[in-house]
Amino acid sequence: MHREDFPMLKKDIIYFDNGATTLKPQCVIDSVVEYMTNHTSNIHRGDYDAAVITNKLYDNVRNIVSSFVNCDSREVIYTSGATQSLNMVVFGYMKKHLKKGDEVLLNKAEHASNILPWIILSKQIGIVIKYVPLDNNYELTLENIKRCVTFKTKVISLAQITNVIGDVRDVYNIGKFCHENNILFNVDGAQSVPHMRVDFKNCYMDFLSFSGHKMCGPTGVGILVGRYELLEDMDPLCYGGGMNSYFEENGDYELKSIPTRFEAGTTPIAQVIGLGEAIKYLMKIGMDNIHEHEMKLKQYLLDKVKDIPNIIVYNTSSNSGIFAFNIDGVFAQDTSIYLNSYNIYVRAGNHCAKELKDEINIKNTVRVSMYFYNNYNDVDRLVDALRNSKDIFKIVL
Ligand SMILES: Cc1ncc(COP(=O)(O)O)c(C=O)c1O
DSSP, X not given: OOGGGOGGGGSXXXXXXXXXXXXXXXXXXXXHHHHHHHOOOOSSSOOSHHHHHHHHHHHHHHHHHHHHHTOOGGGEEEESSHHHHHHIIIIIIIHHHOOTTOEXXXXXXXXXXXXXXXXXXXHHHOOEEEEOOOOTTSOOOHHHHHHHOOTTEEEEEEESBOSSSOOBOOHHHHHHHHHHTTOEEEEEOTTTTTTSOOOTTTTTOSXXXXXXXXXXXXXXXXXXXXXXXXXTTOOOSOOSTTSEEEEOTTSOEEEOOTTGGGOOSSOOHHXXXXXXXXXXXXXXXXXXXXXXXXXXXXHHHHHHHTTSTTEEESOTTOSSSEEEEEETTSOHHHHHHHHHTTTXXXXXXXXXXXXXXXXXXXXXXXXXXXXXXXXXXHHHHHHHHHHTGGGHHHHHO
């Protein structure tokens, strides 16, 4: 779908690394160029025409985000990406509200950005991290979560879609369970918000983090959505211009209201404007259409690789466009270099989910991650290349 919108697809490449970052449509590129060409200015500082236009464009992106993920626009904070958003939750909010012995439930399929900050916090203040076991398909179930909950459980933090197994977590029921049991629900939406309809309010989320560059937007911008009452009690991690009302020699100061309080310094203005354009573009295509298309492609790929011997697939049942595999006996990176010789771009490695090896017993996998602009021809070319892979070492070495 919509391949003609993407300049990169005019080259003869098959782009299957959308979990890492997505291609950019012309309308997003144009919006950034338009800002830089015609009204470059800082935000919330100037009184001249260009600054007024920029303020409008920039501020309006909060409304676009709020209708996209169903939250209040005052709950939308611009960040540099999902990683910064997740760090703000852990060190800006949780550090202030958790205490020694409080338990946080994670699982081993999570990305580094939703584990490492918690490990650091556990060393700083003595919270206890507990890992919810995955089921036989390496997926996370509410039943397993419930088995790990104790009266000390204060937070459940998880990716709505994980970046290697690609299972879609039941955030509605997990969120409802958290809500009913007074547990904070922190959702990493880096892999879900770009690919499916996400509903912050109705899924009882307390925090939701995602990145612009994984959803057709520019790099360097992301979003943290937080429930307003919680944001009121969250500390900024960064102080400086733009976020204060005043400060004095005697140390008196006052911070601006939410969300500006969390956006110190000059923010990624061009990128925010580009992200707004990307969201409008995705909404026009329709998030349900995107998810449905990816599921059809994934099923097509699964059916096709069934009769290729030596392909080990790790996530046959997961409900997203992520396909994690290895060629038996071949190092993942060799497979990825081999596929590059066919102009097929995939990612190999541990994908920043470094604890997943404890569950799937292998460190490195090859990841095919699809988006709406992939098509059946892309899958056919991948499958052909995999069928020919008996020559893999001739090409790689
Ligand atoms: C599940 C998940 N969470 C968080 C991140 C971090 O995103 P970023 O690098 O854009 O901050 C990623 C990136 O791959 C991811 O896949």
